Each structure stands twice: as C-alpha cells, then as structure tokens.
Amino acid sequence: DAGVIQSPRHEVTEMGQEVTLRCKPISGHNSLFWYRQTMMRGLELLIYFNNNVPIDDSGMPEDRFSAKMPNASFSTLKIQPSEPRDSAVYFCASSFSGKQETQYFGPGTRLLVL
C-alpha cells in the first residue's frame, strides 16, 4: 500500500498568494483528516470528512481556509490569500470506517509564506 500521499512536500509562496495542498487517502479508507503543526500550537485538527462529507470544520482558522473532498480518493486544502502566520506543516490522515479506527498520516506539506 502506498500510504497517504500528499503534494507538494514543500511550498514556498509570498503573502497574498493562493496555496493549494493535496491529499490522496489510503484506498478503502472513508475518513480523511487535515491537521496543522506549528511550534506555538502543536498539532491541531482543522477539518475532517466522512464519506466525502465535511463533519467538523471547527478547527479551520478563518474564511481564508477551505477544504474539499470531491471524491473518495482526493482532497484539497486551500488558503486564499495566504499570510506568514499560515506557515506550518500540514498533515493529511485517513482511517477506515470512522470511529476509533487508527489514523494513518501522510508525510506532510511544509508551507512557508514569506
């Protein structure tokens, strides 16, 4: 199994630009999670989907952030416009059949907004 795939692995952009992060979950998994890791706040959940439907987006910082899951094998996290404080590592994770199933993480995308 290829595991959770994220792209790009690294992204450097300038303030004000749009950033799109991509995730392909493990085949057969029907839950997908977006986390953000920063030095100040640690690891925090931004949003998660069950069967392509957003369930909890209470962790999304503000309207500049949006996430979509158009099908079972693809999700995007978009930041528009980006700001320096968005600089972080963004992880995508997936799991099977919902509750209490182990979440498997992708390698993360390191984002730097200048």
Next chain:
Amino acid sequence: AQTVTQSQPEMSVQEAETVTLSCTYDTSENNYYLFWYKQPPSRQMILVIRQEAYKQQNATENRFSVNFQKAAKSFSLKISDSQLGDTAMYFCAFEGQGAQKLVFGQGTRLTINP
C-alpha cells in the same frame, strides 16, 4: 474539552536503556482510545501503539509497551532496549468515543545516545 499533557519536553538516554515517557489526559468520557505517535526528523507521523480504554490489559508492541492507569488518567509509554532509531518526537493522543478527532499532547523530544 479533552486535554492531553506531556510534562517532559525533552529526554535523553543511552542506547539499550529503558525509558518511560509520561502522558496524562483529562476527560469525562468512559470509553475512548489513546495513542502514541512517533515523529522522527523526517516529520512523518508514525503510529507506535494504541490502547482502548475498555481493555484492562496494557498494550504491547515488541519493545514498546504502555502503562494505562484509567483512574489516574495516565498513559505512559515504555521503550525497552532503546535504539538509535528511536530518536524522535513522541506524541500522546486522545480520541473520544463521540468524535473522531485526535487531541495531541505537546510532545516529548527523545534522544537516544550511542
């Protein structure tokens, strides 16, 4: 809201020694799941071990074992015969029965010295 606390920001031991990482959590739920994840310098989040709260027996995975004290809300990780490859950040995480989101502790940076 659930909280997870790791009181040891950093630890360092010699190779082959045994080391225990501490984790406490706060919840009013009776059924939940606890996890330890490892994050090496590559930043990949790797599951080390998981424990279901309804199981009295402590989980073990080869050199890794936990000491789960439900009444004390404590969930420590013991690494036996430590190896250089165990050098990483270790995160304790909680998942309640009512939600799929993982709540992470602040992490413990573990260094195994040759």
